Amino acid sequence: MTDLLRRPSRSDVLTVGVDIGGTKIAAGCVTADGVVVDRTRRRTPDLSTAPSVVEDTIVDAVRELAGRNRVLAVGIAAAGFVAADRRTVLFAPHLSWRREPLRDALYGRLRLPVVVENDANASAWAEWRFGAGRGESHLVVVNLGTGIGGAVLVGGVVQRGRYGIAGEFGHMQVVAGGHRCECGNRGCWEQYASGNALVREARALAASGSPTAHALLRAAGGDPTAITGPLVSEVATAGDPAAAELLAEVGEWLGVGIANLVAAYDPGRVVVGGGVSEAGELLLAPTRRAFSRSLTGRGFRPEADVVAARLGNDAGVVGAADLARPFARRLARARYRREQARAARPD
Structure with missing residues (x-):
């Protein structure tokens, strides 16, 4: 049997x-x-x-990879609200997508199967399949970036919710009348336990003139506005007690929120x-x-x-x-069957 007619194996299937x-x-x-064998990147177009x-940017990146690999x-x-049918992006805060039929638009140009998923759900799936959540039947994943996203997996199924928008953990309100959040509410969890929260508090400390x-300030070149989350982590890792305290404060708020999630979902592991x-x-x-201090029913x-x-x-x-x-x-498999049928036809 020629290579053309070889039944496709698991290792033949590459996806982007x-x-x-x-x-x-x-x-x-x-x-x-789950191994990335080729990669590329582009700058995200402006919100406007x-x-x-x-879509042009996405198609360009996919075509670059498909030009070097057999992509199927x-x-x-x-990053946004993805409808339960995984065809439409209902809202993306950093892009101009509003009820955007992204799957159909990309399929029409790439002529390949396309699946659209919320980024936190996709990350959680990867951790369950290949990473820290592997083997856990009840998993909660919390992603700390600029804000907080996350996902719940039960029995290997992402719990997307009735409308596909589950997992917006960062907008649980934990402080009545607290810091204003970009979502419009006050006191959201991500205002206390995220990259934005870490940077806000670090810059406020630096701007106060505190000797701690x-x-x-030295790492930021004397400019409090130049302080970033990675810089705080770097200074803390180098042994600075003030930077370590800032991370600990975020960690404490993170633990309180995780205790709430565990009370709701009772997972075996939180990633x-x-x-x-x-x-x-x-x-x-x-x-x-x-987390241990805040968990309901602790000790029992x-x-x-x-x-x-x-x-x-x-x-x-x-x-x-x-x-x-x-x-x-x-x-x-469909391509293999078509090739088999062609090969079986008499000349």
């Missing part, structure tokens, strides 16, 4: 995952084992840009991912302490493990690509 964030579009060609320009399906991880902030989680135990140790119930995510920035790409894999397998 595209992770669309507020500043960058990352795309990768991913194997069935027409949806068609964003595409998964899109979008000298290491942060903490996103950029802020790269601070490691400087964040997670105070998180676990606050099993506690979920709280662990760091493993896949880092690749989680969205890997998860989106893997969610598209069933469609890729169907396409590979």
Whole structure:
């Protein structure tokens, strides 16, 4: 039997995952084992840009990868509200998508199966399949970035909710009348336990003139507005007590919110991912302490493990690509059957 007629194997099925964030579009060609074998990236178009320009950028990235690899399906991880049918982006805060029929628009141009998923759901799927959530039947994933996103998986199924918008954990209100949130409400969890919260408090400390902030200010070149989340983590890791205290404060709020999620979902494991989680135990140790202290029924119930995510920035790409894999397998089998039929025809 020729290579053309060889039955497609698991290793033959390559899919592209595209992770669309507020500043960058990352795309990768991913194997069935969750390994990114080729990648590219683009700058995310401005919020005021027409949806068609964003689609142009995605198509360009996918075609680049498809030009070097045999791609059979595409998964899109979008930062925004994705409808339950995974065809439409209802709202994306960093893009001009409003009820955008993204799946059909991309399929019409790529002529490949396309799956659209919320970026936090895609990341959670990747951690469940290949990372820190592997083997756990009841999993909660919390992603700490600019805000807080997340997902719940039960029995290997992402719980998307009736309308596809489940997992917006960052907008649980934890402080009545607290800090104003971009969503319009006050006191949302992400205003106290996210990258934005960490940066806000670090800049306020530096701007106050407190001598405890000298290491942060020195690292920022004397400009409080130049302080970023990664810089706070870097200074804390180098041993600065003020930066470590800032991370601990975020960790305490994170632990309180996780206790609420565990009370609601009773998972066996909570995976903490996103950029802020790269601070490691400087964040997670105070998180676990606050979680244990705040958990309802503490001392009389099993506690979920709280662990760091493993896949880092690749989680969205890997998860989106893997969610598209069933469609890729169907396409590979259909192509194989067509080739078999052609080969069986008499000359």
